[in-house]
Amino acid sequence: xxxxxxxxxxxxxxxxxxxxxxxxxxxxxxxxxxxxxxxxxxxxxxxxxxxxxxxxxxxxxxxxxxxxxxxxxxxxxxxxxxxxxxxxxxxxxxxxxxxxxxxxxxxxxxxxxxxxxxxxxxxxxxxxxxxxxxxxxxxxxxxxxxxxxxxxxxxxxxxxxxxxxxxxxxxxxxxxxxxxxxxxxxxxxxxxxxxxxxxxxxxxxxxxxxxxxxxxxxxxxxxxxxxxxxxxxxxxxxxxxxxxxxxxxxxxxxxxxxxxxxxxxxxxxxxxxxxxxxxxxxxxxxxxxxxxxxxxxxxxxxxxxxxxxxxxxxxxxxxxxxxxxxxxxxxx
Amino acid sequence: xxxxxxxxxxxxxxxxxxxxxxxxxxxxxxxxxxxxxxxxxxxxxxxxxxxxxxxxxxxxxxxxxxxxxxxxxxxxxxxxxxxxxxxxxxxxxxxxxxxxxxxxxxxxxxxxxxxxxxxxxxxxxxxxxxxxxxxxxxxxxxxxxxxxxxxxxxxxxxxxxxxxxxxxxxxxxxxxxxxxxxxxxxxxxxxxxxxxxxxxxxxxxxxxxxxxxxxxxxxxxxxxxxxxxxxxxxxxxxxxxxxxxxxxxxxxxxxxxxxxxxxxxxxxxxxxxxxxxxxxxxxxxxxxxxxxxxxxxxxxxxxxxxxxxxxxxxxxxxxxxxx
Numbered sequence: 001x002x003x004x005x006x007x008x009x010x011x012x013x014x015x016x017x018x019x020x021x022x023x024x025x026x027x028x029x030x031x032x033x034x035x036x037x038x039x040x041x042x043x044x045x046x047x048x049x050x051x052x053x054x055x056x057x058x059x060x061x062x063x064x065x066x067x068x069x070x071x072x073x074x075x076x077x078x079x080x081x082x083x084x085x086x087x088x089x090x091x092x093x094x095x096x097x098x099x100x101x102x103x104x105x106x107x108x109x110x111x112x113x114x115x116x117x118x119x120x121x122x123x124x125x126x127x128x129x130x131x132x133x134x135x136x137x138x139x140x141x142x143x144x145x146x147x148x149x150x151x152x153x154x155x156x157x158x159x160x161x162x163x164x165x166x167x168x169x170x171x172x173x174x175x176x177x178x179x180x181x182x183x184x185x186x187x188x189x190x191x192x193x194x195x196x197x198x199x200x201x202x203x204x205x206x207x208x209x210x211x212x213x214x215x216x217x218x219x220x221x222x223x224x225x226x227x228x229x230x231x232x233x234x235x236x237x238x239x240x241x242x243x244x245x246x247x248x249x250x251x252x253x254x255x256x257x258x259x260x261x262x263x264x265x266x267x268x269x270x271x272x273x274x275x276x277x278x279x280x281x282x283x284x285x286x287x288x289x290x291x292x293x294x295x296x297x298x299x300x301x302x303x304x305x306x307x308x309x310x311x312x313x314x315x316x317x318x319x320x321x322x323x324x325x326x327x328x329x330x331x332x
Numbered sequence: 333x334x335x336x337x338x339x340x341x342x343x344x345x346x347x348x349x350x351x352x353x354x355x356x357x358x359x360x361x362x363x364x365x366x367x368x369x370x371x372x373x374x375x376x377x378x379x380x381x382x383x384x385x386x387x388x389x390x391x392x393x394x395x396x397x398x399x400x401x402x403x404x405x406x407x408x409x410x411x412x413x414x415x416x417x418x419x420x421x422x423x424x425x426x427x428x429x430x431x432x433x434x435x436x437x438x439x440x441x442x443x444x445x446x447x448x449x450x451x452x453x454x455x456x457x458x459x460x461x462x463x464x465x466x467x468x469x470x471x472x473x474x475x476x477x478x479x480x481x482x483x484x485x486x487x488x489x490x491x492x493x494x495x496x497x498x499x500x501x502x503x504x505x506x507x508x509x510x511x512x513x514x515x516x517x518x519x520x521x522x523x524x525x526x527x528x529x530x531x532x533x534x535x536x537x538x539x540x541x542x543x544x545x546x547x548x549x550x551x552x553x554x555x556x557x558x559x560x561x562x563x564x565x566x567x568x569x570x571x572x573x574x575x576x577x578x579x580x581x582x583x584x585x586x587x588x589x590x591x592x593x594x595x596x597x598x599x600x601x602x603x604x605x606x607x608x609x610x611x612x613x614x615x616x617x618x619x620x621x622x623x624x625x626x627x628x629x630x631x632x633x634x635x636x637x638x639x640x641x642x643x644x645x646x647x648x649x650x651x652x653x654x655x
Contacts, residue, residue, distance in 0.1 A: 191606045271536060276525045
C-alpha cells in the first residue's frame with residue numbers, strides 16, 4: 001500500500017516575509033496522493049491552495065516566499081533536498097502544471113507546436129523530427145482538429161478552450177506522473193469547461209496520471225476527484241473521500257460552503273434565502289487566536305477561541321480539524 | 333401579467349471595426365442582433381449566455397450607456413432611445429447598474445461617502461451636504477455596511493464589501509429598475525451567497541425590478557422569475573424558471589444545462605458535450621447562429637434565421653427543429 005504513494009507532504013510550511021509581517025500561507029499541510037488518484041484541493045482566495053501546489057513544484061519565489069518547514073516526498077525521494085538542476089528535470093516531465101489563464105502561460109511569439117516540441121526536446125532524448133511528431137500526436141490526443149495545420153499556429157489564433165487544450169497537450173507531452181491543475185477550467189465557458197473536464201477524465205483513463213485538482217468550484221470537485229482536502233487560512237480543515245465529504249461533511253466550514261451554493265437542480269422558491277457563512281476570511285496578518293474559523297463559526301465555543309484544534313481521524317480516512325465536529329445539528 | 337416596465341423590441345447593437353489604409357469601417361461585431369423581450373414590474377429577468385453572447389451589451393444598451401444601432405427600448409411608455417440630453421438624464425435616475433468587478437468600478441481616490449453619494453449630487457437631489465450624508469448612511473445600513481466606514485477608501489474593503497458599496501450607489505436614487513451585470517461572479521463562494529441574499533432582500537424592500545445577467549446557471553435559477561437564453565447576440569429561448577430548467581426546448585439550452593457540473597459525486601451523468609467553439613460574432617454563421625454546433629441541425633438551419641415563436645404559453649423558442 002505504501003508503495004502506491006506518489007506525492008506526500010508532511011507538515012509543510014510555506015511562509016511569505018513581507019514588510020507588513022509574515023504570512024503563513026501554508027501552515028502544516030499534510031496531503032497524500034496515490035498513483036493515479038485525483039485529489040481535489042478546495043478553498044477560497046488566499047487559503048493557500050495554490051501555494052501548496054507551487055511548493056510541490058518548488059516554485060515559491062524567494063524573496064518573499066520560502067518553504068520553512070516540513071517534507072515533500074515524490075516517488076520516495078524528498079524534493080526539498082534536491083538541487084535546482086534535479087528539480088528542473090522533474091518539472092515538466094514528471095510533474096507538470098496547467099493554469100487558469102492559458103494566454104499568459106503561452107509565449108505569444110512562438111507557434112504552439114514549437115512550444116510543445118520544445119518541452120519534449122528538453123526532457124527527452126529525441127531528435128527535432130521526433131519531437132515534432134510527438135507534439136502533433138499530443139495535439140491530436142487533446143482533441144484539436146487538424147493537428148498538422150494547428151501545429152504552426154500562434155496562441156492568439158486560437159480560442160480560450162483551444163489554448164487550454166494546448167496547455168494540456170504540453171503538460172502531458174512527457175507522460176508526467178502528476179498533473180497539477182490550478183483552476184484550469186475556471187475562466188472557460190460552461191460548454192467549453194465541460195469539454196475540458198471530459199478530456200481530462202478521458203486522458204486520465206488512457207494515461208493514468210495522478211491529478212492535483214485545485215479549484216474553488218465544488219461541482220468540479222464532485223465530478224472529478226477521488227479524495228478532497230478543504231483548506232482554510234493555510235490549513236487543511238477536512239480531508240476525506242469524495243462521497244463522505246459531500247454526504248456528511250463534519251467541519252462547519254465545509255458544511256457551510258456546501259449548503260451555501262445555489263443548485264441548478266433545485267426548484268426556486270421566490271424570496272428563499274441561501275444559508276450563508278457570516279463574515280469574511282480573516283486577514284492573514286492578523287489571524288484570530290484559537291481555531292481560525294471560530295469568528296465565523298456558528299458552533300464556536302470557549303475552547304475554539306482559545307486553542308487551535310489538531311486534525312483528527314474521526315473515521316477511517318476521514319480527517320477533521322475541529323473541536324466540535326459531529327455535534328447535534330451539524331452535518332446533513 | 334400587467335404592462336411591462338421595460339420592453340425591448342428588435343434591439344440591435346453593432347460595433348464597427350476600423351481597419352485598412354484609410355481606417356474606414358471594414359466590418360461589424362454583431363454583439364446584439366434583433367433581440368426582443370419584456371421585463372415586468374417587480375420581477376427578476378435572468379439573462380444567461382456564454383462569452384460573446386451579448387448579455388452585457390444588452391444590459392448597457394438598455395440603459396443607453398451605448399446607443400442602440402436600431403430597435404426600441406420602451407420604459408413605462410417612453411421610448412428612451414429617442415430621448416436626448418436633459419430629458420434622458422432626468423429619466424435615468426430610475427435605472428441603475430451594478431457591475432461585475434468590484435475593484436475596477438470604484439474610483440480609488442474617492443472616499444465611499446462620495447462614491448455612494450455621487451448620484452445625489454449629479455441629479456441634484458439634496459441641497460445640503462448634511463442631507464446627502466444622512467442618505468448615504470441610510471443606504472449603507474440597508475446594504476449591510478457599517479456607517480462608521482463612511483470616510484474610508486475602496487482599497488480598505490474586501491471584495492464582498494466593495495460589491496455592497498456598488499449596490500449602495502445603485503439604490504441611493506430609489507431606482508425602479510436595476511441591471512445586475514454578473515454581480516457575484518467575481519466573489520468567493522462564501523461571499524457570493526451573502527450578496528445574493530442581499531439583492532433578494534433589497535428587491536423585496538424597495539420593490540426593485542432586476543435584469544440579472546450571469547453565466548452561472550445555478551445562480552440564474554436561484555435568482556430569476558423568467559429567463560432569456562442568449563447565444564451569439566440572439567435569443568434562443570425565453571421561459572419561466574421551472575419550465576426552462578425542467579423542460580428546455582432549444583437544443584442549445586439543453587446542452588448548456590447538461591454542461592453544468594453538479595455538486596453531488598453520486599450523480600454520474602451522461603452529458604451531451606457540445607462540439608467545437610463559440611463562433612466569432614464578427615462573422616456569425618448564416619441562418620441559425622447555433623447550427624454549427626447543433627446536434628439536430630437540418631439543411632434549413634443553415635439558410636433561414638428561425639423566428640421567435642411562442643410554443644407554449646410564455647415559452648418562446650427560436651428553433652426550426654422545435655415543433
